[in-house]
Amino acid sequence: xxxxxxxxxxxxxxxxxxxxxxxxxxxxxxxxxxxxxxxxxxxxxxxxxxxxxxxxxxxxxxxxxxxxxxxxxxxxxxxxxxxxxxxxxxxxxxxxxxxxxxxxxxxxxxxxxxxxxxxxxxxxxxxxxxxxxxxxxxxxxxxxxxxxxxxxxxxxxxxxxxxxxxxxxxxxxxxxxxxxxxxxxxxxxxxxxxxxxxxxxxxxxxxxxxxxxxxxxxxxxxxxxxxxxxxxxxxxxxxxxxxxxxxxxxxxxxxxxxxxxxxxxxxxxxxxxxxxxxxxxxxxxxxxxxxxxxxxxxxxxxxxxxxxxxxxxxxxxxxxxxxxxxxxxxxxxxxxxxxxxxxxxxxxxxxxxxxxxxxxxxxxxxxxxxxxxxxxxxxxxxxxxxxxxxxxxxxxxxxxxxxxxxxxxxxxxxxxxxxxxxxxxxxxxxxxxxxxxxxxxxxxxxxxxxxxxxxxxx
Amino acid sequence: xxxxxxxxxxxxxxxxxxxxxxxxxxxxxxxxxxxxxxxxxxxxxxxxxxxxxxxxxxxxxxxxxxxxxxxxxxxxxxxxxxxxxxxxxxxxxxxxxxxxxxxxxxxxxxxxxxxxxxxxxxxxxxxxxxxxxxxxxxxxxxxxxxxxxxxxxxxxxxxxxxxxxxxxxxxxxxxxxxxxxxxxxxxxxxxxxxxxxxxxxxxxxxxxxxxxxxxxxxxxxxxxxxxxxxxxxxxxxxxxxxxxxxxxxxxxxxxxxxxxxxxxxxxxxxxxxxxxxxxxxxxxxxxxxxxxxxxxxxx
Numbered sequence: 209x210x211x212x213x214x215x216x217x218x219x220x221x222x223x224x225x226x227x228x229x230x231x232x233x234x235x236x237x238x239x240x241x242x243x244x245x246x247x248x249x250x251x252x253x254x255x256x257x258x259x260x261x262x263x264x265x266x267x268x269x270x271x272x273x274x275x276x277x278x279x280x281x282x283x284x285x286x287x288x289x290x291x292x293x294x295x296x297x298x299x300x301x302x303x304x305x306x307x308x309x310x311x312x313x314x315x316x317x318x319x320x321x322x323x324x325x326x327x328x329x330x331x332x333x334x335x336x337x338x339x340x341x342x343x344x345x346x347x348x349x350x351x352x353x354x355x356x357x358x359x360x361x362x363x364x365x366x367x368x369x370x371x372x373x374x375x376x377x378x379x380x381x382x383x384x385x386x387x388x389x390x391x392x393x394x395x396x397x398x399x400x401x402x403x404x405x406x407x408x409x410x411x412x413x414x415x416x417x418x419x420x421x422x423x424x425x426x427x428x429x430x431x432x433x434x435x436x437x438x439x440x441x442x443x444x445x446x447x448x449x450x451x452x453x454x455x456x457x458x459x460x461x462x463x464x465x466x467x468x469x470x471x472x473x474x475x476x477x478x479x480x481x482x483x484x485x486x487x488x489x490x491x492x493x494x495x496x497x498x499x500x501x502x503x504x505x506x507x508x509x510x511x512x513x514x515x516x517x518x519x520x521x522x523x524x525x526x527x528x529x530x531x532x533x534x535x536x537x538x539x540x541x542x543x544x545x546x547x548x549x550x551x552x553x554x555x556x557x558x559x560x561x562x563x564x565x566x567x568x569x570x571x572x573x574x575x576x577x578x579x580x581x582x583x584x585x586x587x588x589x590x591x592x593x594x595x596x597x598x599x600x601x602x603x604x605x606x607x608x609x610x611x612x613x614x615x616x617x618x619x620x621x622x623x624x625x626x627x628x629x630x631x632x633x634x635x636x637x638x639x640x641x642x643x644x645x646x647x648x649x650x651x652x653x654x655x656x657x658x659x660x661x662x663x664x665x666x
Numbered sequence: 667x668x669x670x671x672x673x674x675x676x677x678x679x680x681x682x683x684x685x686x687x688x689x690x691x692x693x694x695x696x697x698x699x700x701x702x703x704x705x706x707x708x709x710x711x712x713x714x715x716x717x718x719x720x721x722x723x724x725x726x727x728x729x730x731x732x733x734x735x736x737x738x739x740x741x742x743x744x745x746x747x748x749x750x751x752x753x754x755x756x757x758x759x760x761x762x763x764x765x766x767x768x769x770x771x772x773x774x775x776x777x778x779x780x781x782x783x784x785x786x787x788x789x790x791x792x793x794x795x796x797x798x799x800x801x802x803x804x805x806x807x808x809x810x811x812x813x814x815x816x817x818x819x820x821x822x823x824x825x826x827x828x829x830x831x832x833x834x835x836x837x838x839x840x841x842x843x844x845x846x847x848x849x850x851x852x853x854x855x856x857x858x859x860x861x862x863x864x865x866x867x868x869x870x871x872x873x874x875x876x877x878x879x880x881x882x883x884x885x886x887x888x889x890x891x892x893x894x895x896x897x898x899x900x901x902x903x904x905x906x907x908x909x910x911x912x913x914x915x916x917x918x919x920x921x922x923x924x925x926x927x928x929x930x931x932x933x934x935x936x937x938x939x940x941x942x943x944x945x946x947x948x949x950x951x952x953x954x955x956x957x958x959x960x961x962x963x964x965x
Contacts, residue, residue, distance in 0.1 A: 280844070288779050288808050291799075353767065359758060386763035390736060440736055440760055446729030478729025483717065486728045537726075541719035544726065546919045586891035586919055628794060628890050629751070661794075664726040664751040 303352030303360075304660035308411045310344030311654050312337065317647040318640070325420075325642055327573065327599030327611025329501055329523060331427025331459030336640060336649055337417065343368060344653070347378070347411065349660075359383045363409070378409075378431065390440040400430040401438065401450050402472050402492035404533035404554055408665065414550075414581050415622055416636045416651045419595040421556040421575030425529055427459035430494070432470065445479040446488070460527055461496035470496040478666070483542045488666060489534040496527045498562065521607055523569065525562010531555070537666070546586055553578040564604050571601040571609065581622070591622035597642070616642035631656045689825045692738035692765075694749050695722050696941040697804040698775060698817075700949050702742050704839045705818045709828050713738070718943030721917045722748055723794070723889065727755040736760045738771070740824055742817060745774030746781060746801035770823060776801050778816045779809040782870050793887025804940065805872035807847050807953055814839060846950055854957055856965050863904070865914040865923055868939060872956065881909055884922050892922045901929050908932050910964045915939035933963040 316336045323335035345365040354360045363379040381396030399407050403422075406429055410418070418428045434454035441447040454461070456469020472495070478488030501523040532555045539548040553576065560571040577595035584590065596617035601609045620638040632655045640647040689710040693699030699714035706712070713734050716722055722744070725731075735741075735756045743749055757766055765771040781799030788797045803809045818836040822829035858877035862869075865884045873880045882903070886896045908930045914923050916936055927934035937959060938944040938952045946952045 277844075284808050284811060288806070288812050290777055290779055291781065291784065293777070356763065356766065383758070385758070385766060390760070392759075440732070442736070443733065446733040476729075479733075480728065480730040483719075486730065488729050541917075542717065543720045543724075543917045545721040545724045545917060585921075628790075628887075630790060630794075661747070661750045663755045664724070665755065666726045666728045 303350045306349045306660040306662070307658040308347040308349075308409075309654075309656045309658070310346065310411060311342070312344055312416070313341050313652045314339055315648075315650040317649070318643065318645060323643065324608065325424060325597065325616050326614050326644070327601055327609060328424045328597065329608060330424065333428045334423040336638075336647070337651075345376070345410075347409065349379075351660075353385065354382065357384060357386045359385055390442065392438045392440070394436040394438075395434075397431060397433045398436060400432065400452055400454070400472055400494070401436060401474050402430060402452075402494050402529075403531045403556075404488075404490065404535055404552065406430055411655050411657075412662070412665070414579065414589075414591055414624075415593055415620055416634055416653050417638075419554070419575075419577035419579075419593065420597050420616060420618060420642055421554065421577060421595065424573070424575055424597050425460060425556050425558055430458065430460070432456065432458045432461070434468075434470075446477060448476045450474045450476075456496060456499075460494070460501070460529065461498055466497070469499065470494065480542075484540055485536070485538055486542075486666070487534065487536045490532070492531040492533070494529040494531070496529075498523055498525055498527050498560075500524055521565035523560070523562060523564045523609075525560060525564075525569070527558060527560045529556060529558045531557075535666075544583075546583075548583045550581045551579075564609055565607060567603055567607075569601065569603045569609065571599065571604075573597070573599040573601070587626050589622075589624040589626075591620075591624070593620045593622070594618070595620075612644075614644055618642055629662065630658075689821060689828070690737045690739045691821075692735050692741050694741070694743035694753060695804075697810075697949065697952075698742035698744070700941040701810065701814055701817055702740075702821070704949070705814065705821055705832050705836055706828070707831070707835055709831060710821070710825070718938065718940045718946075719916050721915075723751065725749070725752045727752045727759065731756055732760040735765075736762070738762070738765050740821065741765045741772045743772075743774055744776050744801045744803070746776035746798040746803075747796045748776070748801035770820070773817055773820045775813045775817075776803050778813050779803050779806075782874055783867065791887075793885070794889030800867055800870045802868045803871055805869060805956075806875040807843065807850065808875070809871065810949065811840060811843060814843075843950075846953070850953055850957055853961065857957075857960055860910040860964050863900070863909045863912045863926070865912075865918045868915050868918075869913050869937070872937075876960075884912070884914075884926065891919070897922055897926055900926055904930055911935050911960070913937055916943045935959050935963050 314337055316339045318336055319339075324330065345367045347363060347365045349361070349363040351359070351361040360382045361379055365376045365378050367374050367376060377397060379397055379399065381394050381398045383394040384392055387393060401407060403426075405413060405418070405422070406426065410429065417423075422428055432454040434452055436450060436452040438448055438450040441449065450473070452472045453468055454470040454472070455467055461470040472493060474490060474492035476488060476490035478486070480486045533553075535550065535552040537548065537550045540546070555574070555576040557574045558571070560569070560573075562569060575595070575597040577593060579591060579593035581589050581591035594617070596615065598615045599611035601611055604610055618638055618640050620636055623635045624632060626632045634651070634653045634655070636651045636653075638649040638651075640649055689706065691699070691702045691706075691710050691712045693702060693712060693714045695716055696714050696718055699712050702710060702712050715731055715734065716725055731752075738761070743753060763769065776798065781801075781803065784799035785792060785795050785797065788795065803813075814836060818832045822832050825832075854876050859879065861879045861881045862873065863882045863884060864873075864880050867883060867888060870880065872878070882900060884892050884897070884900065886892055909932055911932055912923050912927045912934045914920070914934065914936055916939060923934050936944065938946045938955050941947070941949060941952055943952065944955055946955050
């Protein structure tokens with residue numbers, strides 16, 4: 209169409225002038241101008257028309273693309289949309305529930321009643337444990353967020369004590385979730401924040417028994433009723449300050465009468481070094497008013513219950529405990545799954561002043577342990593621990609607090625197999641020189657957990 | 667057109683005055699950190715808690731993570747119980763109320779998409795299974811589109827001043843991503859129907875996307891390391907009919923898969939799994955590299 213026009217126009221313009229020269233030349237020029245103008249107008253209209261059609265076509269393509277994209281999106285929406293969530297039932301709000309089952313076979317030379325460390329008054333749950341087959345404490349735990357501001361935790365342990373099932377309340381606390389400025393308040397019965405392994409449940413320990421300083425200074429673990437305030441400092445690395453005010457009924461305070469017999473302060477710091485190394489260290493202080501700590505477990509419990517100071521020799525006075533802790537963990541590229549190593553140690557120093565069995569007594573005792581655990585392939589770990597105590601007590605010659613110049617120590621090795629995160633089987637050998645009677649001890653223990661997934665505490 | 671948009675945006679930004687403090691994002695896994703960066707660019711601070719060399723199931727609540735989660739305005743994590751061992755502990759120790767369970771600042775990716783392998787019976791004899799299904803959702807690129815969309819919306823709610831920027835960057839990401847998906851799907855066509863063995867169920871979504879058939883796992887049950895007996899059974903099972911390849915992540919034990927691969931005479935391929943794995947720099951790179959390795963070994 210266009211070409212024909214161009215051809216026509218070109219022919220017309222190229223026509224020899226003479227062929228048109230039979231009229232007035234001016235009139236002819238005017239005629240030609242008119243023809244040209246007509247031609248131009250015609251072109252303009254046609255071009256505009258073509259442009260319109262092109263624009264319309266483009267719009268249709270864009271629309272089609274949009275439709276296609278929308279269709280693809282809808283298809284994706286349908287194909288990858290999540291399944292409807294599980295309908296809510298009243299039990300949806302059940303807390304995380306977990307139970308831990310423990311059983312042990314032990315070959316221990318020392319009788320439970322023979323266990324006494326010269327220079328130390330021990331609390332309950334110390335010593336090498338029962339010989340032969342025995343069932344450990346079966347522990348049951350509930351925990352959940354109560355609402356947007358509080359978290360609650362309850363743990364009790366069932367143990368067989370001379371044929372009767374004894375229920376022991378281990379933890380019953382609530383904790384805030386939303387205090388401003390990174391403060392956190394916990395109230396109730398809790399494991400104290402002092403030391404490193406004190407906050408762990410015993411079934412989470414690497415070794416079968418607690419290290420000697422824990423047994424001697426904290427009766428295995430310091431738990432008490434009270435309040436704890438912790439503050440996370442706004443630093444780029446981990447720094448935490450905490451303090452506790454405790455009732456003081458439990459060892460080491462053991463029978464404070466005013467209902468606020470112990471307090472503690474602690475400072476913890478930690479961080480990573482590159483991808484493969486991480487650490488945590490801390491300094492803790494525990495001060496207790498001791499209103500009557502008895503030599504012997506039963507007396508201690510009786511005294512704690514009644515608050516009276518009766519029977520057997522007892523300690524009345526001040527007890528100050530200082531603890532230093534550190535833990536270092538290594539895993540290649542921070543991947544703990546295949547291989548990892550942990551080195552952990554704590555040092556305790558205790559000073560006591562007061563009366564023991566009516567005699568003026570001042571004691572200076574310390575203890576430490578160092579342990580390393582290496583996971584050499586998924587599920588398998590080996591470990592070694594050395595723990596030791598030493599006492600320098602004055603004014604108590606001939607009493608159970610007389611250290612007789614003896615420094616208790618032990619060496620333990622461990623082999624652990626865990627099939628999954630929920631089951632562990634431990635084999636431990638200990639060369640025990642914690643009492644003047646040397647003893648070789650072998651333990652085989654299972655620790656299995658039912659229910660809620662355990663937390664990977666550092 | 668684009669210059670005009672950019673100019674308008676620049677003008678709008680200038681009009682808004684100095685930007686408020688950038689959004690602090692705590693990403694549990696590298697894939698969500700990378701996605702948050704696609705959406706926010708430099709206008710959010712993204713901290714990634716784990717690397718591609720770390721098994722996300724087995725992270726400990728390290729002190730450094732507690733001090734980092736303190737600052738977070740937005741948590742971008744997988745959910746479906748992948749982080750059950752460590753995230754609740756971090757949240758209790760250091761998390762602000764704004765990122766606790768159910769809060770707007772807690773974004774979980776897995777619930778945004780269709781999950782595979784939802785167990786009909788939840789029992790630990792099945793291993794460490796997840797009642798909400800397989801949590802490794804990021805290895806199907808279609809899932810990332812949905813998750814990006816939802817994440818951008820959440821980020822816009824928390825940082826409305828940057829909502830326009832997030833929307834624009836999301837649109838750019840989506841259109842580039844759709845184009846990439848088409849290319850990947852075309853390139854990956856020869857992989858359809860190939861049989862593979864994977865170490866853990868980490869590649870279920872990748873297999874679902876590419877029509878790979880996962881015939882077995884080296885772990886007898888999720889989370890349970892393989893015994894010698896289990897490996898021998900696998901060897902017997904596949905000796906006469908070997909798979910095209912054995913797939914594993916950068917963080918898994920190499921010994922069982924190497925042992926089996928050597929005896930079956932099939933390639934053992936370590937895939938990037940997530941951003942940072944095998945040196946990958948972003949999400950597209952992860953898929954590029956994954957397909958390159960799969961095609962190289964199986965074509």
